[in-house]
Amino acid sequence: MLHIVNRAAFDRAAVDRLLSRIGAGHTLMLIExxxxxxxxxxxxxxxxxxxxxxxxxxxxxPDLAARGIMPxxxxxxxxxxxxxxxxxxxxxxxxIHSWR
Amino acid sequence: MKLAIQVxxxxxxxxxxxxxxxxxxxxxxxxxxxxxxxxxxxxIDNAFRYALPPDxxxxxxxxxxxxxxxxxxxxxxxxxxxxxRGLLCREEAERFGKVDSDLADGFRISGLxxxxxxxxxxxxxxxxxx
Amino acid sequence: MMEPIRxxxxxxxxxxxxxxxxxxxxxxxxxxxxxxxxxxxxxxxxDGVFLVKKGQQxxxxxxxxxxxxxxxxxxxxxxxxxxxxxxxxxxGLDPSDLLLPVETVPRARxxxxxACHDRVVNG
Numbered sequence: 001m002l003h004i005v006n007r008a009a010f011d012r013a014a015v016d017r018l019l020s021r022i023g024a025g026h027t028l029m030l031i032e033x034x035x036x037x038x039x040x041x042x043x044x045x046x047x048x049x050x051x052x053x054x055x056x057x058x059x060x061x062p063d064l065a066a067r068g069i070m071p072x073x074x075x076x077x078x079x080x081x082x083x084x085x086x087x088x089x090x091x092x093x094x095x096i097h098s099w100r
Numbered sequence: 101m102k103l104a105i106q107v108x109x110x111x112x113x114x115x116x117x118x119x120x121x122x123x124x125x126x127x128x129x130x131x132x133x134x135x136x137x138x139x140x141x142x143x144i145d146n147a148f149r150y151a152l153p154p155d156x157x158x159x160x161x162x163x164x165x166x167x168x169x170x171x172x173x174x175x176x177x178x179x180x181x182x183x184x185r186g187l188l189c190r191e192e193a194e195r196f197g198k199v200d201s202d203l204a205d206g207f208r209i210s211g212l213x214x215x216x217x218x219x220x221x222x223x224x225x226x227x228x229x230x
Numbered sequence: 231m232m233e234p235i236r237x238x239x240x241x242x243x244x245x246x247x248x249x250x251x252x253x254x255x256x257x258x259x260x261x262x263x264x265x266x267x268x269x270x271x272x273x274x275x276x277d278g279v280f281l282v283k284k285g286q287q288x289x290x291x292x293x294x295x296x297x298x299x300x301x302x303x304x305x306x307x308x309x310x311x312x313x314x315x316x317x318x319x320x321x322g323l324d325p326s327d328l329l330l331p332v333e334t335v336p337r338a339r340x341x342x343x344x345a346c347h348d349r350v351v352n353g
Contacts, residue, residue, distance in 0.1 A: 001345040006116070006230065017316075021275075023341025032115040062122070063115075083126035090123075090224050091101050091132070097350040100230040100244045106351070141255055181255060212262040219349050220235045220268070230352040 002093035008036035104222035109229025110145025111160035116229020136218040168206030240347035246277035256353025264306040271310040
């Protein structure tokens with residue numbers, strides 16, 4: 001299934017809470033302010049990087065660009081998608097949940 | 101595929117309506133059918149006819165209206181959410197003895213049943229603006 | 231003759247009651263879905279667990295009481311009312327504090343629970 005997250009979390013408790021609620025084999029799509037979590041070097045980056053062994057993580061490229069996060073600042077292993085790629089993700093996942 | 105979209109936030113609340121709009125455009129470019137876009141909670145703010153942003157700012161209301169016109173997309177505003185927030189179409193206004201008809205072109209007002217129906221009819225259901 | 235469509239809907243509720251109007255509208259969407267004879271379940275996370283706290287007196291702030299809606303869930307054939315274990319613990323709530331029995335789900339199982347539904351709505 002696809003989890004869409006539109007807010008960033010950086011403190012350990014919030015990041016753990018988010019990632020614990022995503023099942024193994026699921027896909028996490030970061031959009032809007034959620035893309036800030038895809039930036040390397042943050043307090044969340046290590047935890048997110050470790051999660052890549054269980055989940056697929058994607059981030060919306062236009063939202064990253066809008067926020068000044070260049071592709072080389074994104075955590076290695078996070079896929080950058082445009083809106084058409086986001087549509088493809090939705091097509092590939094029968095169950096989709098947008099987190100508050 | 102047939103897609104149904106629920107939009108929960110207004111243009112000035114969060115990026116949700118922008119994300120929904122761009123997602124719908126991308127889905128159409130990819131040849132998918134957008135069965136319905138249903139505006140709920142403060143998402144109804146996307147349908148106020150008389151919203152007048154400054155010239156150098158995008159108008160979400162106009163963009164949705166144009167999208168509906170160009171691609172014949174069913175844009176539905178929830179009647180109870182709209183009434184709570186003072187958005188009435190002509191028929192509703194007449195029914196309640198009000199003067200203004202504030203619903204932008206391309207939108208129609210209907211009940212939550214249309215949201216459930218869209219979620220059942222479509223192959224994929226997404227919510228924006230949570 | 232075509233069988234009517236029946237899908238499994240999950241309403242994920244993360245917000246506390248009374249601090250906004252969203253609870254009422256979330257419950258309206260939930261009840262409409264149930265009235266369409268769909269299989270509806272609820273998952274309470276984070277401050278959403280306060281939705282089912284006993285003893286709410288919303289009339290003190292001129293707000294609607296939501297407790298009767300939760301207590302009527304059985305009438306609407308709402309299937310599962312679930313609450314995340316950690317969300318309850320973090321907020322100092324145990325089963326005796328709640329106005330109806332809930333099925334507790336450990337945080338680590340939340341993803342799997344959500345994934346076994348057809349349509350997921352954030353309320």
